[in-house]
Amino acid sequence: MSMANSKLGTLQRLGFRLKRAVGLAEDSSIRYSRLLSRAKHLAVVLKTKGLRYAIAKILQKISQKLEVVAPPVEILPETHQSDDINYQQWLNNNYPRQADLRKMVETVDIFSYQPVISVIMPVFNPPESFLRAAIESVLEQVYPYWELCIADDGSTNSYVRPILEAYIEQDERIKVLWREENGHISVASNSALELATGEFVALLDHDDLLNPDALYEVALLLNRHPYADIIYSDEDKIQDDGKFKDPFFKPDWCPDSFLSRMYTAHLGTYRRSLVTEIGGFRVGYEGSQDYDLVLRLTEKTDNIFHIPKILYHWRSHTASTASNLESKSYATDAAQKALADALQRRGDSGKVIPVVCGYHIIRYEIKEFKKVSIIIPTKNLGNILDNCLQSIFGKTQYPNYEVLLIDNGSTEARTHEVIKKWQTKEPDRFRCELLDIPFNFSKINNYAVERSQGEYLLFLNNDTEVVTPDWLEAMVEQVQRPSIGAVGAMLLYPDNTIQHAGVVGGIGGVAGHSHKYYTSDSPGYFGQIQTINNYSAVTAACLMCRRNVFEEVGGFEEELTIAFNDVDFCFKIVEQGYRNIYLPHVVLYHYESKSRGYEDTVEKQTRFSREIKYMQNKWQKIIQYDPCYSLNLSNKTEDFSLRL
Structure with a gap:
């Protein structure tokens, strides 16, 4: 009987380790988002590396976790008890003896x-x-x-x-x-x-x-x-x-x-x-x-x-x-x-x-409907661009805006057709300028600001689609306030899971998106998704600021050609004493990286590593301690789970 119990205990421990290795032993409230995150990452790996490589990586990960994952957390003496195994571990590590x-x-x-x-x-x-x-x-x-x-x-x-x-x-x-x-x-x-x-x-x-x-x-x-x-x-x-x-x-x-x-x-x-x-x-x-x-x-x-x-x-x-x-x-x-x-x-x-x-x-009253310059860098992918522009001109209720498109050297006929179409349909509100240089997000947007007319600047990706008709009103309500620097929105994947709901410094080594892959109607961490919140950064896939704030911080850092330029920009804004803010009631779809693709080549990965090092050297303090987050929450995942 004792031998049978021993074998059963061994099987239970192995089963628990296997569940933890694939993420099924976690709290149910975060399990879905983590599994979805891993599934989407796997899809990218499959696309760029192939099936054999993906299977090898999965087996390697499971093997590593089976070796290091411990059985359920024991309750230490003098420590409060919790049925939540993650919180119990946190209590074991932090509760005063x-x-x-x-x-x-x-x-x-x-x-x-x-x-x-x-x-x-x-x-x-x-x-x-x-x-x-x-x-x-x-x-x-x-x-x-x-x-x-x-x-x-x-x-x-x-x-x-x-x-x-x-x-x-x-x-x-x-x-x-x-x-x-x-x-x-x-x-x-x-x-x-x-x-x-x-x-x-x-x-x-x-x-x-x-x-x-x-x-x-x-x-x-x-x-x-x-x-x-x-x-x-x-x-x-x-x-x-x-x-x-x-x-x-x-x-x-x-x-x-x-x-x-x-x-x-x-x-x-x-x-x-x-x-x-x-x-x-x-x-x-x-x-x-x-x-x-x-x-x-x-x-x-x-x-x-x-x-x-x-x-x-x-x-x-x-x-x-x-x-x-x-x-x-x-x-x-x-x-x-x-x-x-x-x-x-x-x-x-x-x-x-x-x-x-x-x-x-809080929905503030707009004091003056100043012009908003919507700045969109683009290259090719005419249908994606057309969808973005159609959503802007078809849904926007705000009465005073312009769309400034910066064409980064499009070669596809369909894209040129789309540009001509909107020049004809919206001659007073739509402009396009050519800047045929190697892709540099920061340089393109800095160039666009110099040629824009608005008091308020809205940086927008070409692979976005407006959902809420009063999106500009809601952003202007906040950006008009002297204390506010950058204003961001809720961005969704096509399956209505969250792509962006604010940016947290320190996650993944530099910064990560709050509540990524949560469903759009989820409350998030103590209502964080559905409420207005200050964040140290918001993504420039949809970011509004005042022109004077943009100029005060020197615009986007052109040394950061692709990654983290928006995070660096927002950190500079915080450094000047402004507050950045996320608005849950401004919703857009974001078909992420449609134009630029993924970091799937040696050249791109080298550049990405260089940009990571730049950020870590420049912003070490806020990466180690984001005041809009908590040292007790994870710096590895984007789901507000505990740091253990």
């Missing part, structure tokens, strides 16, 4: 700055075990300079008052204010704020948990950046069985992302004087009262910092927002109201449009 916590206690003694942090906790009838756990998570903090400010909002469950009274007796740092009637969370939070004496306040829900090092990490950041006014951390969720799931690893401060979703959330720590200055929490915004608070705080300060660590555990149970956003649909209504108020305060005319997952997008 007792030795780490003891070291933190010693470090606190040498902090030159030891601010008191007031933990604000409104309470109303939480489950008894959850209330105790929340309070215990504060008592277990390795940083001792805190006070827990509780406002009981007229709880009717008989166990609440005795529990709170017992904790008052246990630790003098715990304060409780007893409200005689229920005023809901905004009023109760303000009551708790009245108890606060600390220089900073941190927000804790009555059923959630702080990690033991949470306040220590906040104090550590404040010792490095004592002028910080707003601090937020990463977070995950805790299930009823005590296991952890859904880690949310966030970007650094991205103002436009924040206008689509309250991504900073927990753990949020704020300078108390600023919270007092803006009047605390506002009644009428319950469910998104913290979103409204932070929207107003960010109008008072730019000193906003992110701690890229899981410091907060959001309780996921039947009645919680963490478990079911629909259970608090009023929260999304309050968020929409808070965003509309923010626009009005800031003097921005626009509409707040609800989208999936309770998030929103």
